[in-house]
Amino acid sequence: MLVMMVHLSITYGGEGSWYYKEVKPDPFSGIVLTLHNGVNQSFFMGCLFLISGYFTPASFDRKGPRRFLIDRVIRLGIPMLTFDLVIHPFMIYWLVRNGVIKLGGPFSDWAASYYTSFHVGRGPLWFVEALLLFSIVYLAWRLITGSSGKRELADGCDRPPSAKPAALPLPPVPDDFRPPSARSLAILALCLGTVTFLVRLWKPIGWCFEPLNLQLPFFPQYVVMFILGIIAYRRRWLTGISTAVGRWSLILASVFVLVLSPLLVVLGGGADGDVSQFMGGPRCQALAMAFWEQSLGVLLTVGLLVLFRERLNRQGWLSRAASANSYAAYVIHAPVLIVFALLVRDLHLYPLLKFALVTLVVVPLCFGLAGLIRRLPGAQRVL
Numbered sequence: 001m002l003v004m005m006v007h008l009s010i011t012y013g014g015e016g017s018w019y020y021k022e023v024k025p026d027p028f029s030g031i032v033l034t035l036h037n038g039v040n041q042s043f044f045m046g047c048l049f050l051i052s053g054y055f056t057p058a059s060f061d062r063k064g065p066r067r068f069l070i071d072r073v074i075r076l077g078i079p080m081l082t083f084d085l086v087i088h089p090f091m092i093y094w095l096v097r098n099g100v101i102k103l104g105g106p107f108s109d110w111a112a113s114y115y116t117s118f119h120v121g122r123g124p125l126w127f128v129e130a131l132l133l134f135s136i137v138y139l140a141w142r143l144i145t146g147s148s149g150k151r152e153l154a155d156g157c158d159r160p161p162s163a164k165p166a167a168l169p170l171p172p173v174p175d176d177f178r179p180p181s182a183r184s185l186a187i188l189a190l191c192l193g194t195v196t197f198l199v200r201l202w203k204p205i206g207w208c209f210e211p212l213n214l215q216l217p218f219f220p221q222y223v224v225m226f227i228l229g230i231i232a233y234r235r236r237w238l239t240g241i242s243t244a245v246g247r248w249s250l251i252l253a254s255v256f257v258l259v260l261s262p263l264l265v266v267l268g269g270g271a272d273g274d275v276s277q278f279m280g281g282p283r284c285q286a287l288a289m290a291f292w293e294q295s296l297g298v299l300l301t302v303g304l305l306v307l308f309r310e311r312l313n314r315q316g317w318l319s320r321a322a323s324a325n326s327y328a329a330y331v332i333h334a335p336v337l338i339v340f341a342l343l344v345r346d347l348h349l350y351p352l353l354k355f356a357l358v359t360l361v362v363v364p365l366c367f368g369l370a371g372l373i374r375r376l377p378g379a380q381r382v383l
Contacts, residue, residue, distance in 0.1 A: 002044045003124060004333050004363050009033040011341050012355040015275055017206060019091055019123070020100055020338050025351035027273040032352060034275060035261050042293045043300040045127065045218070046225040050301060052131055053229020054238065056138055069139055076132040078382050079331045080125045088122040089114060091335050098342050121213040123334050130214060134226050179240030180302075182248070188224075189298040193291035195220040200290060204280025217280060221297060238305060246306020253299035256292065264292055321371065328370035328383040336366050 010016040013025035014033030024030065060068045089111060095101040096110075103110050121129035180188075196217070205217045232238050265271060268278060268285040278289040315323065340362050347354070374380050 001363055002040050003330060004337065004366060005359055006037050006040050006044075007124070007334070007337055008341075008355055008359055008362065009037050011337070012351045012358075017208075019334065020095060020341055022341070022345060022351075027271070029351040030273040031265060031271070033355065034273075035265070038293070039257055039261070039296065039300075041218070042297040043304075046221040046297050047301045047304070048127070049131070049134075049222045050225040050229040050232070053134075053226040054233045055229075056135065056226075057230055057233045060139070060142060065139060065143060069136070072132055072135045074382055076128045076135070080121065080128045080132070083125040083331065083334075084118070084120055084122050087332075087335055091123075091338055094335075094339065094342070100342070119211055119213060123213075124330065126213045126215070128331075129212060130219075130222065134223075138230070178235075179237055179242065180245075182245055185245070185249070185298055185302060189295040190291070192221055192224060192294035192298070196294055197287050197290035200280030200286055201282060204286075206279060221294060225301075238309070241302060241306055243306060243310055246303050246310070249299045249303035250307065253296055253303055256296045256299065260292060264288055322367055325367050325370040325374060328374050328379075329366040331383065332370060332373065333362075333366045336369065337362055340365070 006014075006016070007018050010018040010033075011020055012022055012033060013030045014037045015030075016034075016037055025033075059071070063071060092101065092110065092114075093107055096103055096107055199220055200217050203217055206215070207217060208215050264278075264285075265275075268288065270278065270285075277283050277285040280286050341358065344354075344358065349357070370383070374383050
């Protein structure tokens with residue numbers, strides 16, 4: 001849902017890269033929507049990589065190398081290629097037809113060029129591509145280190161292979177069990193902020209490694225979070241983080257969002273809506289942005305994980321349905337957002353109001369369509 005909201009926010013004036021953007025809004029709407037994106041960007045993709053990393057060892061242990069790889073290719077590779085080969089060209093065609101994109105020639109020429117110079121991971125499916133790459137690297141590491149899935153399953157899990165997997169797979173508590181402390185989390189945030197700033201000295205936010213469509217200025221956090229997810233599974237970190245650490249993480253995150261975010265914008269010279277100085281390079285704004293982003297990301301990730309563990313660790317029918325359909329909704333949300341946004345582009349409303357109203361319609365629509373798609377024969381094997 002947050003991914004959809006970020007892309008709608010960009011549509012109606014927030015900073016970022018997306019297929020379709022309406023007319024640039026007033027400075028206030030632009031700042032609010034950009035802050036919305038900045039807060040979400042600070043944690044939500046990193047948190048997804050952390051959770052993905054957490055479930056990776058159990059999947060490998062249960063399936064072994066061959067089945068693990070086949071499953072990843074089916075679950076990640078097929079949706080990615082479907083998006084690249086079918087959905088992305090359709091969206092370009094739709095944008096051309098509606099006058100949003102000018103190609104300078106017939107669409108057939110663009111299509112011929114696109115398919116002959118094929119790149120992968122288009123649009124939001126870069127995440128699926130990155131997760132597939134990370135999974136392959138993990139598979140290679142397990143094979144190189146000689147740790148077979150069956151041996152790890154016998155030694156590392158507290159259930160037989162035939163048993164139904166638990167919602168949260170848990171290995172035995174290690175002898176050197178020590179959950180992350182507030183000090184270690186602060187060190188993590190400082191290290192991530194430093195590395196992120198150094199990377200953005202080289203390439204600012206918005207730069208994309210084109211053959212794979214990966215925005216590398218964000219990847220220090222993604223790589224580290226995936227690795228920490230793997231370690232968190234082995235060391236039982238997610239069940240070991242204290243409630244007090246989670247509570248204070250959310251309190252400090254609130255200070256970052258409500259106090260430090262406006263100060264960063266105003267003192268950094270972004271009150272007029274121009275935030276280019278925060279994107280990277282040898283600037284104080286870029287340095288402050290890197291540390292604000294990574295610190296907030298760590299705080300929100302830890303705080304929300306503890307909150308859901310302690311207070312929201314149950315599912316009703318609606319949350320179960322949303323959880324089951326979330327991956328399919330992620331895969332299809334781009335064309336749904338674009339088609340709907342173009343249908344209502346002549347509806348002239350204040351950008352923040354339009355963003356809110358379209359969000360209320362499009363998010364349930366994506367999940368509903370995802371549920372219908374997953375009823376097709378064989379769809380649940382992929383989605």
